[in-house]
Amino acid sequence: MKASFSRKKTCHFQWQTCVLYTFIFFVFLVVISNVMSYNILTNKARVFHDYLWYMTFRDSSYIVNKTTNSSKAFGWIKPAVISRQNTSGILNIASSTTPANQGINPTVGEPHTPTTQHSTKIEDFSKTHYMTVQGNGRLGNKMFQFAALLGVSALHKYTPFVAPNNKLMQVFDIAEARVVNMINYEGHGEERAGAFDRRIHNLSHARNWTLQGYYQSWKYFDHVANYVRNAFKFKSDIHLKALTRLNTINASVFVGVHVRRGDMNSERELSRGYNVADESYVIKAINYFRSKLKNPVFVMVGEDASWMRSKFNFNDVHILTSGSAGGDLALMAHCNHSVVTSGTYGWWGAYLAGGETVYFRDYPKPGSWLDKQYNRADYYPPHWVGMS
Structure with a gap:
């Protein structure tokens, strides 16, 4: 047994x-x-x-067309193919109100109306050449990806689009959100997250493209800067709430201050190179604007309101954190000038504001793993002022 x-x-x-x-x-x-x-x-x-x-760049906002017969559809790592949900949902680019079908002057950076013959050629080309973007991250990362899409598609005269359920749609009314059945597509993966990839100039026009990555460089879209700023149109309720809150303050000049601490203060993130700006940097940046502007008011936003209240109890500092990513970003965008600490979220608040910007130059931490992913000259615009 x-x-x-x-x-x-x-x-x-x-x-x-x-x-x-x-x-x-x-x-x-x-x-x-x-x-x-x-x-x-x-x-x-x-x-x-x-x-x-690149597995991390799978974006749930894209609807994968599993009926594609393309030989490149094998596997789950592939450029986004948006499902043809209904024919009425597929926009005719020629009748779209976005500047994409008007042509973009890559030298001046402004939408312009070309001659009839040139316009027809661009329009015909854009009807058959599409570009979208796939990437990971939260609001600031998504904004970089979308801005790069606008810049690169303008450079190549492609029609840009994002899925209608892209996370950006929670904050902005994106005119380029549409359903497209994209075929003959290929993915372009970036070399580094925060460094301009010059290969972007050499994309083949024999296929459609999906940009895959973070694309955190102003150089991807500087030639269409005004177009990009106008593309980020806040939803009306977010826009009105920001204006209402600012109107409660009697001031002629606003300086938006974004302070990011919480998620970057963990031991893991600090070891990777995410660096948190301390009190001394913020005060130095505030004093910089005090010396240059007449009676500025500082509008401070961030996720750690209690820390900000304990450190910056000044008459000209107003802590207006709304608790909403879209709300805080709208407040910054409606200011005249900006102070930013770490991360892409504050970067975009400053970029949309469009005035003078002071940034924390010790982000990422010099010599760290994260620092190797960035080229500071590609990430920070040259006219921004760096301070420690």
């Missing part, structure tokens, strides 16, 4: 081991197939490291 029980136990153990090895082998096959798919799509033989990196 004991021998029989032992044989049954051994047999059961061997069966479990066989199932485990089969499962591991199956996972291995899936990973290898998708690595190969990634390499085909991006023309980069960087195999596993880049495969895992």
